[in-house]
Amino acid sequence: MPCDSPSVPRLSDEDELSTATGARDVLAVFSSLRQHQQNGQRSPHKPLLALLALGRLAANGRSDVPWSVAEVELADLIAEFGPASRTGRAQSAAYPFTRLRADGIWTLDRDVVMDNVSPLRAGVTGRFEQALEARLRSEPALIETVARVLVDSHFPSTVAGDVLSAVGFDPEAAAVGEHPGASRSRRRSSAWRTAVLEAWDRQCAFCGFDGQAGGMTIGLDAAHVRWFALDGPDELNNGLALCTLHHKLFDRGVLGLDDDAAVVVSQRFSARTATGRAVYELHGLRLRPRPGTPLPAAPHMVWHREQVFQGAPLAS
Structure with missing residues (x-):
């Protein structure tokens, strides 16, 4: 309440x-x-x-x-x-x-x-x-x-x-x-995005997408596990490199992470085509960062699971 x-x-x-x-x-x-x-x-x-x-x-x-x-x-x-x-x-x-x-x-x-x-x-x-x-x-x-x-x-x-x-x-x-008069109490770190993408080898932590155009990463975001707007820190253990699709689904509560840092898919999600149904295949996928890259910290994963993830996970 x-x-x-x-x-x-x-x-x-x-x-x-x-x-x-x-x-x-x-x-x-x-x-x-x-x-x-x-x-x-x-x-x-x-x-x-x-x-x-x-x-x-x-x-x-x-x-x-x-x-x-x-x-x-x-x-x-x-x-x-x-x-x-x-x-x-x-x-x-x-x-x-x-x-x-x-x-x-x-x-x-x-x-x-x-x-x-x-x-x-x-x-x-x-x-x-x-x-x-x-x-x-x-x-x-x-x-x-x-x-x-x-x-x-x-x-x-x-x-x-x-x-x-x-x-x-x-x-x-x-x-x-x-907007004139608008301000933020916190400012995002300008270096955080680059650090997160590099830490995850410039590929989506969920699907592996690693598109580039002219040598520049494209279609890949640095995603906060605990939202920056709700005091999520600009730290590596609160970041994932995600393609724009999976970033969107993660922030909308369709995708989440369990206690073992495995991807969970919400039962609220549905798809009919093979492309859409590929999201189901993420369910149970363990995150595998490169050596030296921390997994998201447990408190951040719990926050996302309790505050963002919607519905129940798919049956294993």
């Missing part, structure tokens, strides 16, 4: 908002939602609700999200892009729908008890605070900027575009670093 923090900045009325210094303040309000990630536990529920409302604001000029919509669409987003949940779909959606009020950016049109699904079904609607919505509506480009900041703060680049597309934004929108 997402937890709440009393230290989140609040935008309470038109007068307060009018004294803000612009986009930087709006970005700071949404960026503060990162505080709800604790001890490496993924908690993207509130950001996903904010993204759903931003998408509706961009499309319709209003951020209104009726519970009847949230119970389906927000629940779908959480199931697809959040960690595995032990609660029902409606309950997972009710957590952010009621608790985002504590962050000072969300309001409901009637008072309801935190986390309680039943009263929400009486026709409750949520929306951004009036002053915040007015600020966003007055500068439409800022809506997309905020959406991009949110996904880049909570998801790796391989997943961010999928999330943006799911809530109605262009997945090719500019990256955070290109």
Whole structure:
């Protein structure tokens, strides 16, 4: 369950908002939602609700999200892009729908008890605070900027575009670093990617793909096991060289690693063609790095298994 923090900045009325210094303040309000990630536990529920409302604001000029919509669409987003949940779909959606009020950016049109699904079904609607919505509506480009900041703060680049597309934004929108006022608290190591690719002999740790063009590696990424956006370190024991396909499947929770550093394939994945079904053949494949290259550290593999991998592994 997402937890709440009393230290989140609040935008309470038109007068307060009018004294803000612009986009930087709006970005700071949404960026503060990162505080709800604790001890490496993924908690993207509130950001996903904010993204759903931003998408509706961009499309319709209003951020209104009726519970009847949230119970389906927000629940779908959480199931697809959040960690595995032990609660029902409606309950997972009710957590952010009621608790985002504590962050000072969300309001409901009637008072309801935190986390309680039943009263929400009486026709409750949520929306951004009036002053915040007015600020966003007055500068439409800022809506997309905020959406991009949110996904880049909570998801790796391989997943961010999928999330943006799911809530109605262009997945090719500019990256955070290109937005005035946007910033990161951490910077990626410029040397980490090269070190990881070299450590894995410039080939995919899962399938062995080693394509080059003009002597340059192509179609191969340095992948974080524990996501950089969630405090994953730029260290060799948190990196794998993966082809772009398997990097995508790894970050979407279709592929994972067991305690013995063997690849596992989720039962959620299905394919009909021989090319697609080749993913099944990865199941049970042990990683074999070159001598001197460390396997991913056990805590990072456990984090990925608990926070990213979805469903149950294929039967051996």
